[in-house]
Amino acid sequence: MHWNVLTALLTVVYPLAIWLGHDRIEPRWLAGLLLLTVATRLPTLKISVAARWSAAGALVLVGVAVAANAVLPLKLYPVLVNGAMLAAFGASLIKGPSMIEGLARLREPDLPPAGVLYTRRVTQAWCVFFVINGAIALGTALFASNAVWSLYNGVIAYGLMGAMFGGEYLLRLRFKRLHHA
Template sequence: MLKLIINILLTLTSIAYPILWLVNDNTRLLFIIPYVMGILWLFKGVTQAVGFQGFFAFFMAILLIIVGLTRSIETMYFYPILISGLMLAIFGGSLFSKQSIIERFARLKTPELPDIAISYTRKVTQVWCIFFVINIFITLFFIWQKNEEYWAIYTGIISYILMGILMIGEWLVRQKVMRKNNDNH
């Protein structure tokens, strides 16, 4: 239960930070958020992360606490890039293992996947990798342009809408692929 609470709080603060940046004139609140997020990442590292994910959780905790101590909230612009980079590393790294991350998720529901499903899950994993790369470049572009408003709108709203569209689109394609596969058998 603690793991779930930590993940929910991390997700909510990750979404909220860019939006708060956009609408809030209270810089004190903006200086508190890196500490809150740093503590959440520390708890994540202690309670649930192993290997690369554990290293990343502790790295994020240290980085965010340093951001808070140095009061360098501009550094927080790079937080969404680090998260997309982590997801890219997890998804992309899984392409070099026997099972892609999407295949592992699929096997939770259907332990014995047909070959066509394995191929499909690998392609979906590749699509997510492309999404994360594009997300990183768009975010970097807004940072480079020093456009805080567009950065906040993109990282706090648009990127999550795009993720939702990708998830829904993938689900629709999967239904079509499954029907086609069932019709062929």
């Protein structure tokens, strides 16, 4: 099985496994699923500083879950992922080019100044998304039932991300129509 497919499958199954397994399987054994999820991501990640910190953070969560035999560290993984994405996107705003500009230049190397500003705003919008999504993930981990945590982090968060991608795509089409006409 290709690494990206396995990683995607594990990432989607992870919240469901925590929900279904929390009363049946000791958290230290569920931690193995997080460890496997992280391990399958490593070959697909560019080994950047952010990727190393994210992997290290996940390993800390696994270690705490195993040592304390507690499910909370496992439920904090989506918070870690949102924090890592916020750090990567936010850092790109500071040091430039913005994360979305870098992606846009792969398809359009001579991005006009209006495109640079647009991609910067999209990067900022993703930063806001990661703050809000991470805060909700934290709230569900600390204060909600395992079912609510799984529903949000395993279904709703992905739906919101898809809506963000879709909405940005429609705005991009409109932007291109207005600026390339």
